[in-house]
Amino acid sequence: MHDPAIIKVDGTYYVFGSHLAAAKSTDLMNWTKIADGVNAANPLFNNVVTALADTFTWAQVTDLWAPDVVKLGDGKFYFYYNACKGDSPRSALGVAVADKIEGPYVNKQILLKSGMWGQVGEDGVNVYDALTMPNVVDPTTFFDKDGKLWMVYGSYSGGIFILAMDPATGLQKPGQGYGKHLMGGNHSRIEGAYVMYSPQSKYYYLFTSFGGLDANGAYNMRVARSLNPDGPYVDAKGNDMANVKANPALPLFDDASIAPFGQKIMGNHQFALADGESGTPLGYVSPGHNSAYYEAATGQYFLVFHTRFPGTGELHQIRVHEMFINEDGWIVVSPFRYAPLSKSATVLSADVTAADAAGAYKTINHGKDITAAIKASQNIRLAADGTVSGAAAGTWTHNGANKITISLGAAGTFNGVLSRQWNTNASAFVVTWTAQSVDGVSIWGARTGS
Numbered sequence: 001m002h003d004p005a006i007i008k009v010d011g012t013y014y015v016f017g018s019h020l021a022a023a024k025s026t027d028l029m030n031w032t033k034i035a036d037g038v039n040a041a042n043p044l045f046n047n048v049v050t051a052l053a054d055t056f057t058w059a060q061v062t063d064l065w066a067p068d069v070v071k072l073g074d075g076k077f078y079f080y081y082n083a084c085k086g087d088s089p090r091s092a093l094g095v096a097v098a099d100k101i102e103g104p105y106v107n108k109q110i111l112l113k114s115g116m117w118g119q120v121g122e123d124g125v126n127v128y129d130a131l132t133m134p135n136v137v138d139p140t141t142f143f144d145k146d147g148k149l150w151m152v153y154g155s156y157s158g159g160i161f162i163l164a165m166d167p168a169t170g171l172q173k174p175g176q177g178y179g180k181h182l183m184g185g186n187h188s189r190i191e192g193a194y195v196m197y198s199p200q201s202k203y204y205y206l207f208t209s210f211g212g213l214d215a216n217g218a219y220n221m222r223v224a225r226s227l228n229p230d231g232p233y234v235d236a237k238g239n240d241m242a243n244v245k246a247n248p249a250l251p252l253f254d255d256a257s258i259a260p261f262g263q264k265i266m267g268n269h270q271f272a273l274a275d276g277e278s279g280t281p282l283g284y285v286s287p288g289h290n291s292a293y294y295e296a297a298t299g300q301y302f303l304v305f306h307t308r309f310p311g312t313g314e315l316h317q318i319r320v321h322e323m324f325i326n327e328d329g330w331i332v333v334s335p336f337r338y339a340p341l342s343k344s345a346t347v348l349s350a351d352v353t354a355a356d357a358a359g360a361y362k363t364i365n366h367g368k369d370i371t372a373a374i375k376a377s378q379n380i381r382l383a384a385d386g387t388v389s390g391a392a393a394g395t396w397t398h399n400g401a402n403k404i405t406i407s408l409g410a411a412g413t414f415n416g417v418l419s420r421q422w423n424t425n426a427s428a429f430v431v432t433w434t435a436q437s438v439d440g441v442s443i444w445g446a447r448t449g450s
Contacts, residue, residue: 003066089135090115123177159184222262
């Protein structure tokens, strides 16, 4: 599945993705596909080809991109769909409604259109301009802490926008046009927006994917945050992401102008096999277009995304990683895919002491660039005396409550979180850390020995 948007219903997690795909899981590890393909047989609609005929006519294709599903106060499920021509931002975004999460969904109406060349856009005033107005795709909805409903959307073109929504109808509130601009523009490669609120930090986190989605596209996930649901969203240096956009004087899809901004949480990488490990070395290529989920009962945060893999071309699969909030109030992502400690053959504590943390690690530095190059792991040691040696040198401290600070000289100071994660290559839970600097660079460590 591509572009998974997650929702939990009656103890089951559902993801909805591009091309009208859907799957479900009870454990965030094992998934069962329940729908796929924009065709008359897809069970999510009673013949989606005819049900969304007006959308397909506008977009000039019979296909659907990344959707979102939300349950509103009437107990019904609202499916925000979108279709895009692909070689231009000629798109339509609408909503369909069902009594059950698995459908069938009944079309309600189109909400927004884009790509109306030479005609006035949704603001009712200005002629549509793809440099400043959005491509109306990739919608995701969220409730703020006060119960108000919002929708973020957009891709490339004029960037990411947000609309205030009416929770009684599932439609946007009137008079907003395309809504408020949050990030991107001038066809910068920024898309896949998703907002998650943390009751722990009191911040709204805006996730986006920078770069291109294919195996050579350098997709990487980034985060900005705000105390308000509709922004402004900033990175750790206080840069307003609304100002982050491509330079129109540079070639189309200019990445150089946007690469310095946002907190990069994951990009292309691969861990080398350590002594005693086996199998295909773990790593991702172009991970992105994520959703996120906060499990209130356990206080856990999860990142749900699709990814490709080193040496396997365009093959892609869903992955789920646990996330944490570091001491600076920023999201950091665990190095390995999620598996609960309860799956361990032996009893393991979620607490990682300073003594537990000292040892040898293979580490990934995700950098800040937008590149198809795969970041290879390097070996370092966190010594019991607080020094770091090996491929990087510096100091480290255990700050209690699984918090760790790693200072690597000119590379920066990284505040992070220790945990135990399942290392498939080692067939064991190992101590890991995930940390981030004020420059928006993330580093990961996975224990390899004593």
